[in-house]
Amino acid sequence: MDALINGLLRLALYGDLLLVFGVASFGVYSLRGEQRRSGAVLALRPMLAFLAASGVLLSVAGLVMVTRSMSGETDLAALWPHLQMMLRETDVGMAWAVRVGALALVGLALTIHSRRPGLSLWIASLAGAVALASLAWSGHGAMDEGSRRVWHLLSDILHLLAAGAWLGALLALVLMARTDARFDEARLRLLAFAVKRFEWVGAVIVATLTVTGVANYLFIVGPTLGDILLGAYGILLAVKVFLFAGMLVLAVLNRFHLGPLLERSLRDGQHRVAANALRRSVAVELGIALVIVGLVAWLGTLSPAIEGQ
Structure with missing residues (x-):
């Protein structure tokens, strides 16, 4: 059951982060001026806010499930030290922290969207790219050396x-x-x-x-x-x-x-x-x-x- 849940969380996270970067970057290269303002053409602000928040929640759930599978612990109190170790001592934990930070930056960028839609989308696009890139550390590339x-x-x-x-x-x-x-x-x-x-x-x-x-x-x-x-x-x-x-x-x-x-x-x-x-x-x-x-x-x-x- 844990394997199925991990797989579904992984799928949802991939789709979410792909869209965070993809939607924000589309607003940068395909829209101009007032077209970039949320609601003028696309509901960019609520869409990106939902995707960024979902990305954080999925990342948290995914880290908990992976740590639970690796440690065998189910009680939160017993799981907490293993979560700390994952975050501090592994590349996966570092990538997770970068991802969550980048998604938080997407949320911050959206707070200026009504005043500076172009700048907001540029920041969201770059932060979304960082969040998406962090997924590479959970793939086959992270297993190589040198x-x-x-x-x-x-x-x-x-x-x-x-x-x-x-x-x-x-x-x-x-x-x-x-x-x-x-x-x-x-x-x-x-x-x-x-x-x-x-x-x-x-x-x-x-x-x-x-x-x-x-x-x-x-x-x-x-x-x-x-x-x-x-x-x-x-x-x-x-x-x-x-x-x-x-x-x-x-x-x-x-x-x-x-x-x-x-x-x-x-x-x-x-x-x-x-x-x-x-x-x-x-x-x-x-x-x-x-x-x-x-x-x-x-x-x-x-x-x-x-x-x-």
Whole structure:
């Protein structure tokens, strides 16, 4: 039961921190001026406040569950010394402290959002990046030593940041494409601009995910397939790659069909049709991305080296 709870907490924390960084960074590179103010386009302040608070709670719960599993203690009084040891004497504890501090900084940044929305989002984005990067110390990279450890952790961090930017952008675009009572030509123009703006960002994201994904495989498994694909790690990795390919297909569809369709709708007046088509496509892409997040969280708990022996 503890293993299941740990897995669910790990999945929830991954998704939460990916969105903290992704949503804040989307506000930085896709919105301008008053568009960044919460409520003008997206409810950025309450969304980021909820995600940051959830990240702290999930981090606390995760640390307690991991320490409980390692120590075998269930009583809080008996568990407390083990928690102190985890925080003071392990890399995981140090990463946890950095994460919670970074999430607190996100909350502080949001207190100035109404006066300085641009500065607020910049700080939240950078702090969110630090919080997200801290997850690398609970993955395979933390098990390496020397220069290999440094390069593996760097690859893991870049992979996490690219995934967070993609996930956050997908959520933002889904919310912006809602055809509610407030949807008009001005919102359509903003949506079309955001989609076009995301084109170059998306290209960087895909390149980063591809390069770091290959690098991480080489770090963990090595330049061979062997019997890896026959074990649980290999099967989950193959599913992840297949789903990633599906996301690329949808991204190409958005870039070369739905994006231009959205721009043409500014001329022919078919606003809702174009926006709904884009929203459905991005929503499917977002759903696939969430499944991949689950697979990544799961893969981080498996050891292909042990399976291959």
